[in-house]
Amino acid sequence: MLTCSKLLGLAVLASAAAAAPGGNESFTLVTPATPGASLQSYRTSNKLDPASSRTDSQKIISTVKLVDQKRGANDRSPPGLPAPKTFTTAVDGKLTPSNFSSNWESSSDSNSTLFKRAHSTYDQVFAGTGTGPNDRDGSIMGTAYLTYTVVSNATYNVDACLDFCDRVPGCVFANLYYEFNNELLDFVFSEKSNLKCAVYADIHTAAEKTNRGGQQSEAPPAGLTYIKHSSGYAARSLSNPPVPNGYEISFGPLDGANNAPGYMGFAFLDRYDVSACAALCNTRGVDRVGGACQFFNIWRAVVNGNPTTYTCSMYYIPAGADTAVNYGQGDLKVTYSRGYHRRDALSDGGFEGYTGCSDFCFTESYSSWIGTSPSGGFQDATIFFHSAYAHSGHSVGLLGSASAADELPGTLTPAGRINTEAGVKYTIMAFLASDFSGPGLEDESFVEVVWNGAVVKTVRAGYSPWTYYSVDVTAIGGDTVAFRGGKAPAWTFIDDIHIFRTNV
Ligand SMILES: *[C@@H]1O[C@H](CO)[C@@H](O)[C@H](O)[C@H]1NC(C)=O
Ligand SMILES: *[C@@H]1O[C@H](CO)[C@@H](O)[C@H](O)[C@H]1NC(C)=O
Ligand SMILES: *[C@@H]1O[C@H](CO)[C@@H](O)[C@H](O)[C@H]1NC(C)=O
Ligand SMILES: *[C@@H]1O[C@H](CO)[C@@H](O)[C@H](O)[C@H]1NC(C)=O
Secondary structure: OOOHHHHHHHHHHHHHOEEOOOOOOOOEEOOOOOOOHHHOOOOOOOOOOOOOOOOOHHHHHHHHHHOOOOEOOOOOOOOOOOOOOOOEEEEOOEEOOOOOOOOOOOOOOHHHEOEEOOOOOEEEEEOOOOOOOOOOEOEOOEOOEEEEEEEOOOOOOHHHHHHHHHHOOOOOEEEEEEEEOOHHHHHHOOOOOOEEEEEEOOOOOHHHOOEOOOOOOOOOOOOOOEEEEEEEEEEOOEEOOOOOOOEEEEEEEEOOEOOOOOEEEEEEEOOOEHHHHHHHHHHOOOEOOOEOOOEEEEEEEEEOOEEEEEEEEEEOOOOOHHHOOEOEEOOEEEEEEEEEEEOEOOOOOOOOOOOOOOOOEEEOEOOOEEEEOOOOOOOOEEEEEOOOOOOOOOEEEEEOOOOOOOOOOEEEEEOOOOOOOOOOEEEEEEEEEEOOOOOOOOOOOOEEEEEOOEEEEEEOOOOEEEEEEEEEEEOOOOOOEEEEEOEOOEOEEEEEEEEEEOOO
8 A cells, every 4th residue: 555655755756757858748757856756666776784684693603613723833843934824714604624724814914913012021821740750741732823943951941932932923822841752853853952832822721731742753662752841921911903904993802792784704713813804804705785894803712711713704884892792602702802994085985974854855065075067067966865865874976967957977076085095005986876767768877986087997887776886096195086977867876985995
């Protein structure tokens, strides 16, 4: 049944229809400037649903149960290798090959992991069990293992081990122990020391001393390998990791992970690496309706008191601390949860600053955007307040004469400065919809993206619903951007424009 307001809308629509360009008297055209026009049937939508796609916390939690990121210095690799780059151990619930070769490498260095202050002081977390002939101990099998070295075993050389941790980017924890009956330590490596110093990008406890040796390294009658006097040291002060390039911190550290809409999926990282998570967000495939990743939530899963994995969840709608309410489940606790959103070089790319009315109105400019028409044109670029036209929110830009007064293209230009940095690559992204007047009349729809005066992208999509488009540009500083297009009745709506730094 038609509601009263819909009937009213149809009546207005019929009386306000304008003549089509070309003057075919028997044909009337509804224009975007017609109040109630959004009731017509052509618009195919693809609008953003602000409640769409919430975090799949169950899948994250069930994957935490499957993943095994616990490691220590193995018996075969030589000391002093550089720590590998951060890599993923699972993506969207599928474990990535667990042989710990780099299946994916972050583009970052390890400078934004759990971060210690330069020249850390360390606290002993646990002591060794003694050096007597029958004393046995275990070395750490834990997450975020980086590398190891051997230090002189003339003494139990804690200082040399902590100096090593200071030199390894991302190191916040060291495990010092003797390993006996290892052929490589005893006879092959030049250091001729069995005092191993294994370093980690997370802090571990004595509960994780689970590697007790047991390998046949030297030929019998030599015995199996065994561990003695294993002690652990943690950097005393952890500071906030540096914010990745192109991002701003939204919240954290908190003990809750986001349960928020606009969720795109997750990856597990082998360590708490904020830049690596940012790089995953930047390169995540776009969502058809939501667009590019704009926000990530990184957190550490602690199971039964032991660090287990580092989750990187990605979203096309920035989330806040108010939705960081998933504290874990059962044995699993969420720790070090931080949110970061991409810094937009453009302010108000969603036109939401235009609030000229409460239902339907439009303008050629307001504080954030300026619409211009070429000579002889009339209202060829406008901003509408009308949620039925918008991709998200209540306002949206329109290219093409709003009342079909002419067929000339209009230009929308931000009123304010674009906050770009010279020499940096940016991605301009926007949603476009050319579906107002239906198939046929929309055939000639077009939009050009103009960057510093040059056309860098042209979209000729014909009749099409809300669709994501992007183009990469390099900033020179003091940059300008404009969106030009429309050939009424081939109108194009434009919304949710962002200019994000392309790479971390
Ligand atoms: C006017 O438009 C109608 C509907 O599109 C079409 O059927 C008709 O042929 C047109 N007449 C002229 C003279 O173009
Ligand atoms: C280890 O992982 C890499 C990358 O995923 C793969 O190419 C390689 O075959 C794997 N090696 C083994 C021994 O499984
Ligand atoms: C990491 O940070 C340290 C200390 O701030 C700095 O000296 C070093 O150059 C950084 N490494 C890289 C690769 O940026
Ligand atoms: C020091 O390490 C070397 C090489 O593993 C070993 O032969 C030696 O016995 C160790 N010395 C002590 C005091 O443990």
